[in-house]
Amino acid sequence: MKLPVEITKKRKLETLVENKLTHTLESAEMHIFETHEKVKNFTLEFSHPLLVSMIEGRKIMNLGDMSPFDFVPGETLILPPNELMRVDFPDAALNRPTKCLAMTISEEMIRDTVVYLNEERAKVDNEWQFTDSNLYIPNDMAIQQIIQRMLFLFAEDHPSKDMFADFMLRELIIRVLQNEAKTNYTENAKELSGDSRLAYVINYIKENLSKQLTIKELSDQIHMSESNFHKVFKNELDISPIDFINNERIKLACDLLKDPNKQIKEVYAECGFNSLSYFIRVFKRKELISPGEYQLKVVAKKQWR
Known part of the structure; x- marks a missing residue:
């Protein structure tokens, strides 16, 4: 600024x-x-x-x-x-x-x-x-x-x-x-899921990040059409469902990469990405460095301490 x-x-x-x-x-x-x-x-x-x-x-x-x-x-x-x-x-x-x-x-x-x-x-x-x-x-x-x-x-x-x-x-x-x-919704999804359909579906996303989630599957969880679900999600959270899922998967990847013994191919699979190249592209867009560089950085920081 x-x-x-x-x-x-x-x-x-x-x-x-x-x-x-x-x-x-x-x-x-x-x-x-x-x-x-x-x-x-x-x-x-x-x-x-x-x-x-x-x-x-x-x-x-x-x-x-x-x-x-x-x-x-x-x-x-x-x-x-x-x-x-x-x-x-x-x-x-x-x-x-x-x-x-x-x-x-x-x-x-x-x-x-x-x-x-x-x-x-x-x-x-x-x-x-x-x-x-x-x-x-x-x-x-x-x-x-x-x-x-x-x-x-x-x-x-x-x-x-x-x-x-x-x-x-x-x-x-x-x-x-x-x-x-x-x-x-993200921090209190489980607690709010009984009273909020969006909290329910966010909790469902967080518990199923390793799976291949689709808009149809998510909208079915709360009995909405795909188009209405996308509109409601974007209106309330200012982010599309797919971008939200990718953000949550990258958060999970960052946690997994703190383990120096984790291989990149293990991480992307555990986070639900079906393509290594797509995982790397999304990770770099979010964190501004590659998954491998991120892992080296956090591991070196832990060793320095």
């Missing part, structure tokens, strides 16, 4: 810890923070729903219901109002500041978007609701691209910028809701 030159023109260094620059629109407020020295247990709190994303450097985040974790560029947090953040800056320096953004979003905009979704794109078994707990979103390219566009929009001198921002914020809220649904 890049900061537009225009957005930092008025920046003044007033403090070495979380030096703040603020830009405001009708439905959102963007704060750019820079920290120029190492510090521990710095606290921040906002009275509105908050999106936090790293720009440069690393923080260690301490949030109420989560274990402390490294927060780095490409990652996003959604926090409810009045969530206390305790932050450590282990790497910040005067010539290498840690930079992040925090964007508050109007609750009216969130409510209107949730109402729109429930009227026009309703869930199959329950209603859309914006998160009232902490949500961690790792490396979601679509969300990062919206944030980057919002940065340029905050810096732009355009008479219609508030209208443009409302469109982007609505898209951002919808993608956050879909990401939360995907996380919830």
